Amino acid sequence: MIDVEDLIALVRNYNPRTNADLIRRAYDYGLRMHEGQFRHSGEPYFTHPVAVAAILTEQRLDDATIITALLHDTIEDTRSTYTEVSELFGKEVAELVDGVTKLTNLQLSSAASKQAENFRKLFMAMSKDLRVILVKLADRLHNMRTIRSMRPEKQAQKARETMEIFAPLAGRMGMQWMREELEDLAFKVLNPEARTSIIRRFVNLQKETGDVIPKITADIRSEMDEAGIEADVFGRAKRPYSIWRKMEEKQLSFSRLSDIYGFRVITQTEADCYRVLGAIHHHWRAVPGRFKDYISQPKTNGYRSIHTTVSGRDGKRVEVQIRTRQMHEVNESGVAAHWSYREGVRAQNPFAVDPAKWVATLTERFDEGDHDEFLENVKLEMYSDQVFCFTPKGDVIKLPKGATPIDFAYAIHTRIGNGCVGAKVDGIRVPLWTRLKNGQNIDIITAAGQRPQSTWLDIVQTGRAKASIRKSLREEDRTRFVKLGTELARVAFEHVGRKVTDKALRTAAKTLRLEDETEVLARIGSAELSASEVLEILYPELATQTHEEVTVQRAVVGLAADQNFRRADCCQPLPGERIVGITYRGKGVVIHAIDCPALEELEDEPGRWVDLHWHSGRHAPVYSATLKITIANDAGVLGRICTLIGQQKANISDMQFVDRKPDFYSIIVETELRDTEHLHMLLTALEAESDVAQVARFRDLTRKP
Incomplete structure (x- = not known):
């Protein structure tokens, strides 16, 4: 100790x-x-x-x-x-x-x-x-x-x-x-076996080629002396994990991995850094795509250095980092350089960053309410390397490696990101999922009325873009849910002879401990709350009527004790619709909706008509109703539609495709519902879905009663 x-x-x-x-x-x-x-x-x-x-x-x-x-x-x-x-x-x-x-x-x-x-x-x-x-x-x-x-x-x-x-x-x-x-x-x-294997291969390489670090260091020093540049040169082999990670990322064997050695040249001035770069590139051939200038474009943590990879002695690739002494001190200490001392006083290093500002940039725009989102975004920021791209005006935008034009748009302004419809990279139109590279000029194309797409979340890399997209999607969903909830509440209230008012909804919000009447409507629209529950809160006397479960056997009122019934296949009447019964020999009573065209053929046989109505209680979701839906022909759309139907507490009992086109499908979906209110809720939810072009109740009048 x-x-x-x-x-x-x-x-x-x-x-x-x-x-x-x-x-x-x-x-x-x-x-x-x-x-x-x-x-x-x-x-x-x-x-x-x-x-x-x-x-x-x-x-x-x-x-x-x-x-x-x-x-x-x-x-x-x-x-x-x-x-x-x-x-x-x-x-x-x-x-x-x-x-x-x-x-x-x-x-x-x-x-x-x-x-x-x-x-x-x-x-x-x-x-x-x-x-x-x-x-x-x-x-x-x-x-x-x-x-x-x-x-x-x-x-x-x-x-x-x-x-x-x-x-x-x-x-x-x-x-x-x-x-x-x-x-x-x-x-x-x-992974001790992998690490041992890397070390063993490295030792074998040194036996075959000798220790090349002193030789390459001497070569670089010789070039510095010849150019009259005062500088210190250090070389080292990269650590086993760094080598292994590069092998994994590039899918290369150890024998094919080239830049396993790293060298640093420490100069006195910034101007000397660029003189060193010129001398090294004059003597050795630079490897294309392996040059980064973090002096003119420093990292957010204060890191400054020039990185270049060259084909050195015997053709071996060598990474060289060039920086001044002050830059090196910050690069070694990072944000800690803010507190470092020299000769008893706080070091005044011009390259040290303000820790408060650094933390602010790391956590910028992270949604305070979502811990998981915060974790995801912080990890993205922590693991990221950087690329530097330019706006049409020449401003530099820093982005993590793998960033896309959408990330670039959000880095400029949230409004630009939300309205992004396309991008040009170096004057050429590219897809929005294109990965940006250092030095590219990016021109974002926007359009009025454009909104972020949920698929963008799988494309973008920056925490700022992800947070902005999620916020926009939440706002868009909320608007859609409020609209849907308003319609569902209207239908439910009218069903019991009541009228939806702001005062009534505010009362319900207070009882449910929700913020306001808009939140009540949003929750109804998102199926977190049912309109029937709101009715029960406001009008307890309707609770029995609203929530009493009605069995299929007593669903219809007006039948004789010895009569049974079934619903007509042609019109598929649902509880809540006006109905009439038609007697058939050996079939009992077949129930039709009052507007069913099949009834026209029976106008001259009034003796067969039976006056019926549905029981007023809550019915079980067992009554089939067929829908015809036209949806976009895109990956995942059908799955989302089926999920949406399930979220509305409706069961799919049958499905068939009736029209297939390159850009859309038409499908017939048979669902099991409670009543007309349930049907209306399902239709409204489907109409609100952006991937649904058309949806309507489908009645096959060719079917026999």
Whole structure:
């Protein structure tokens, strides 16, 4: 375990003005609080907080963060309290320790819904003080370095959580070195055979070709000397997980993988960066499509560097990153550079980003009410690399890799995204699902009245676009549901001789604890609430009439005790329609709708007519009614129509296609319904569906009664 004086020496290396006494007191306090506690490895527990503090000194962080690292488990695991920490070390440290404690208690690898909620809490903690996450990342890094002492199932859980959450978070914060180490440590747990195989192949490659890193480093230095550029050159082999991921993404074998070496050239000035680029491209051939200029177009976390891949010594592909010293410091520390110290004062690095602004850009436009949507969008943002595209006016738009013209449109303005009907890339019309590339000029084509399509959600990549599309779809659905609910309520109220009024609906809303009468109508339209339930709330005396279940045997009133009935196949009368019975020898009474054309043939036989009416109670959904529906010939439309019918509590008993065209289908669907109100509700819901061109009740008058 690092002793306190060694830890203070690490801090003094970058901050000679450190409060050594406060660090000593925090060290002694943490040691005392954790006395008698041990890690899974058998070591004293306090070795862990000290190791976390040492990791943070590598980022040259302030005293408050180092002290927080020493105390980060005290409130959770010992008799220490927030009040005591605040009194001894100040409110700033107490708040940070409390924040880390709350993060530790979040089960980020739990069930999806809980994980989404906890992920939001994690980002809320970040927005208050990003140093909480810096301590948590260092905590996770040390735990992963010492993970072998845990149970195998616990190792797997922590490794998955690290790979899914903490590694990409470190990368998104600009701490690429930490991301790579976390990924590789998790890879070692989750897929040890693959990692061992990569290492073995790499060792064999070095035996065959020798260690090429010093040779290529010497080549680059020689070019710098020849060009008169003062620069430092460093080379390294990429980590096993980085190599394995590239093999998986590109479906390449190890022998065909080229750029497994990376080199950095650190210069004094920005102008030198471009001189270095010119010298390297003059000496080696650049690989097409492998050039990125993050100096002129920096990442949101402050990352600046020029990336190029060239065919180096012996034709081996080599990735070269070119940056200034100040850029390199930010690239290594990422957002943490905001708190870094040099010579006892806060470093004034012009490339360090404001943490508050960074968190704001990461969580911009995420819907506050939907935890799952928030989780999806944050993960999209965390994993994304970037492409840079241009508007017709020359403005630069930053987008994640794989973004489409729709993402581009929403990045400009929500109104542009909602109205997008097409796009031109470099002057050529392209489909909206086209993946954009660096440097392309994008011209968005809009049209009045255009609305986002639900299929766009499967196309777009950015959280902003997904959130805007979902919001628009919700608003559109709500308008449709309110319209549908208004019509259903009108029919239901008229059925019992009442009239729908705003006052009546407001009364129902108050009873149901809903916002207003519009919300009542929206819920009726979406089938979350039935018009009959609203009637029962407003007029309890109608409850029996409205909800009494009527069996098929007593569905019709007016029959003699020895008479049975059946419905005519030609007109399929439903409860709620005016009906008449016609007696048939050996068939009992056949019920027709009063407007059935078949009755014209029986006008001269009044003796066969029986005056009947339906029972006024609630009927079971067993009465067949046939619909003719014309729908768009697109993938998934028929499934959505069947789902919609089911949502209206109607059963499909038969279906047949009667007309097939390239752009539409006509189908005959036999449904089982309760009554005319149920039929009207189903027809209205189908008419409101955008993929339904026509829908009507279908009566086959060629059928015999």
